[in-house]
Amino acid sequence: MYHFHELKLSSKQPVYIQIALYVKRQILLGAVESGERLPSRRDVAVQLNVNPNTVQKAYKLMEDEGYVRTMGNQGSVIYTDEQLISRIEEELTSELVQDFIASVKEIRLNYRNVIELISKHWDE
Template sequence: MIHFNELTLDGKEPVYMQIAGYVKRQLLLGRVSPGDRLPSRRDIAAQLSVNPNTVQKAFKLMEEEGFVHTSGNQGSVIHADAELMARIEEELTRGLVLSFISSAKEINLSFKKVIDLVSEHWEQP
């Protein structure tokens, strides 16, 4: 079962989106798998010290995006097929790249310098 005590909330995006993003990252990293149950909304709210309504909003988003299914007697379960995993990977990668590009532009790095730095460090652990 996924634990939310590793999630550090920041003020950069809404908390419910951070919760959903955390579940996506855990899925991509293989720390949770399709079929794994999520803790109850109240348990997550308690772990993160947030309002249960915020967690409910995260669950609604995750259900709409199709990677969490909820049924009354089984609770909420992670669901992901190959197509959904590819879509999540694309979304998270795009976010990282856009954030990196924005930061690089803020400090006036040239495209060539960015490519050189990425090439230099790509193979390092």
């Protein structure tokens, strides 16, 4: 069964979104597989020291996005396929790039300098 002990919560975004993003990252990294059971909402709330309603909101979001399925009293499981993994990869990559670009623009670096810096540091 999967656990959330390694998730470090921050104040940058709502906790339920951080929980969902953590699971997405774990799927993308191959640390969790399709069919793997998630702990109960109550167990996750205890692990993270958050309100169970927050965890319920995270599970609902993950179900709505299609990578968690809940079957009655049997609990929740991870569900993935190639299409879903591709969608998660695209989403997370796009977010990273958008955040990076926003940061670069904020400090007024020009495009050419950014490309040169990326090229320089790519193989480090």
